[in-house]
Amino acid sequence: MVNAFGGDPESGQPAAKMCRENENSECINHKEMLMDKIDFALDGKVALVTGASRGIGEAIAVSLADYGAQCILVSRKADALQKVVDEISSRGGKAEAVACHVGDLDQINALFARVKDRYGRLDILINNAGTNPYFGEMLGADEGIWDKTFDVNLKGPFFITQHAARLMNDSGGGAIVNVSSINGVKPALLQGIYSMTKAGIISMTKAFAKELAPKNIRVNAILPGLVDTHFSQAIMNNEMIYDYAIKMIPMARHAVPREIAGAVIYLVSDAASFTTGACFVVDGGALA
């Protein structure tokens, strides 16, 4: 098995030497890189997106399908997912809906048994589903809030990644994107436990990136800032908090879900073939 630049993912043998030692002579890899059109196409890829029924996950799923991927859409509610499947079909794409609670390991096992049975492979995973059941001080949080937030935001993505990486390894590689948050590096007031899970996602991304690189599986994270979705309504609908949040954003506005999807398309495509373990911030400059 040889990857795009001649590396061997099974043995971990790195790609063929690039041009540093050989600048003035023939260098096929370098020439190919200069001459080929950068490729964002995802035709023939099988992609699984969690939290695909609305918001950022919906925008990512629609975009992946627009670029040719066959999408498996996952969330708890099959009806809501079916609407996204219909939207993708109306644009000429391919998708199916599978209901699964990502905080429930039995449901995750069943999801991947189905993926293996139906497709026999997985090329792209987007760990996007997330929850924040508690908007308040950490001093007031109980064990139930901790468990729910960590189960859905961190434990589920970990075991989903395990399943996905095994399937990807069987078919020669793949790309994983984990949706974290700028709160993962700069915890937001009243969102402490949620922010801790998003910091965990960043660490998980880097740890898996190192472990899976020899298997030709790239793992990256997206860190969105404020995006107008169902999830962010506690901020969007509170004038005082919203005004404060917007003051922290140099572009002085929130994003719409579509503005996050473009970064994901880049990270899962061959255009990002040398990118793994990266945290891609999409926040209007908030962290700058």
Ligand SMILES: NC(=O)c1ccc[n+]([C@@H]2O[C@H](COP(=O)([O-])OP(=O)(O)OC[C@H]3O[C@@H](n4cnc5c(N)ncnc54)[C@H](OP(=O)(O)O)[C@@H]3O)[C@@H](O)[C@H]2O)c1
């Ligand atoms: N919006 C923002 O400002 C913002 C900023 C930074 C990061 N993020 C992150 O972006 C991701 C997507 O959020 P969003 O803003 O698009 O929120 P959203 O519109 O509320 O969508 C959340 C999605 O996750 C699914 N979901 C929730 N709990 C689930 C569970 N237990 N099992 C399976 N699916 C579940 C929901 O579908 P069901 O209800 O059908 O299960 C829905 O599809 C999250 O990880 C969030 O932390 C959002």
